[in-house]
Amino acid sequence: MFISFSCSNESVDQYVPVLNPLKIPKLFEDNILNPVIPIDNPQTVEGVALGKKLFFDPILSGNNTQACADCHAPQNAFTDSSQFSDGIDGILGTRNSMPLFNLAWNYDEKFFWDGKVFSLEHQALVPVSDPIEMKSSWQQVEKELQNHPEYPNLFQQAFGTSTIDSTLVTKAIAQFERTLISSNSKFDKYLLGEIELTPEELEGFNIFMNENKGDCFHCHGSDKNPLWTDNIFHNNGLDETFTDLGLGAVTGDPSNNGKFKTPSLRNLAFTAPYMHDGRFATLDEVINHYSEGLKNSATIDPLMKKVVQGGVQLSAQDKANLKAFLLSLSDYEFINNPDFTNP
Secondary structure: OEEEEEEOOEEEEEEOOOEOOOOOOHHHHHOOOOOOOOOOOOOEHHHHHHHHHHHOOHHHOOOOOOOHHHHOEHHHOOEOOOOOOEOOOOOEOOOOOOOOOOHHHOOOOEEOOOOOEEOHHHHOOHHHHOOOOOOOOHHHHHHHHHOOOOHHHHHHHHHOOOOOOHHHHHHHHHHHHHOOOOOOOHHHHHHOOOOOOOHHHHHHHHHHHOOOOOOOHHHHOOOOOOOOOOOOEEOOOOOOOOOOOEHHHHHOOHHHOOEEEOOOOOOOOOOOOEOOOOOEOOHHHHHHHHHHOOOOOOOOOOOOOOHHHOOOOOOHHHHHHHHHHHHOOOOHHHHOOHHHOOO
16 A cells, blocks of 8 residues: 655655555364464565465466476475475476475474475575476576566555565565465364264374374374464384385484474375375375384384384274374365465
8 A cells, every 4th residue: 555755845745565464263263273474574465475386387487387386386285295395407306395284373484395494485495496496596596586567566555665686586485485384174164063973083083183093292282272283393203214214314413313303193085195205105104113013213202102012903893083183183164275376
């Protein structure tokens, strides 16, 4: 909106972006979950709209063929249905793209599977210059955006300047990404008293919470944690030895080898394949891993208490019920929200 300022008896019109606070879901409010919003990057109507446009625009890549949304697709809860995403040269990465939702509640603000960057704004810096992903340079991206017929004016409206740099680009993208809030799954509606769960889903939740059965809640939370992740790094018994050190490669501490960020259990119906390297194509394989497929190693998390016997040893019926519960955490409204699709 335009605001007039008086200076030396002259009136000067200046565009001021309209504040657009995040819409906090009731379950988040009830559990006193406040979003992390940087003081120097408040949510605005103009900033979010700009960030959305940038997220879907291949102008950020070296040959203008790949956008953020190519590896983080809305229909897949902003991840990739392929095990590994390919960059502009067709070269595959070595990790599965992380889904993007409820990012404003990542309280330690460590992003990527290995926590290698701090803050959502800094996370958005990395893919552009990554030689396997977008393979561009920020100098080139800034030049192309500056010469674009629309972007200088959009940056002027969002940030009060038409001079475009990487800081403002990533601020805008981060604003859009913070709006990607998932909170309307079947289980959410059950907690709000709006619907009932099936007996299988209810029993699956009981298995999830039972330390003598699924024992899943330590890392993934409970009905009191609508994020369904602790956002902490764990070695969950995938390997005996590591080709990817995960957090250990970032910290240089061998005790962190093989540790990766706990993903949210929301939207599992859309986010296959699973794990940091996408090794499991189905949810059944994931459940089998924790039931009888755990591998011991020097850094395995103490929470993997039954590693000696391979896992928690669920029955076939337990597995089916647990799967039914996990799928009830999927938010179909989220993946079909027009606010999150290509403008």
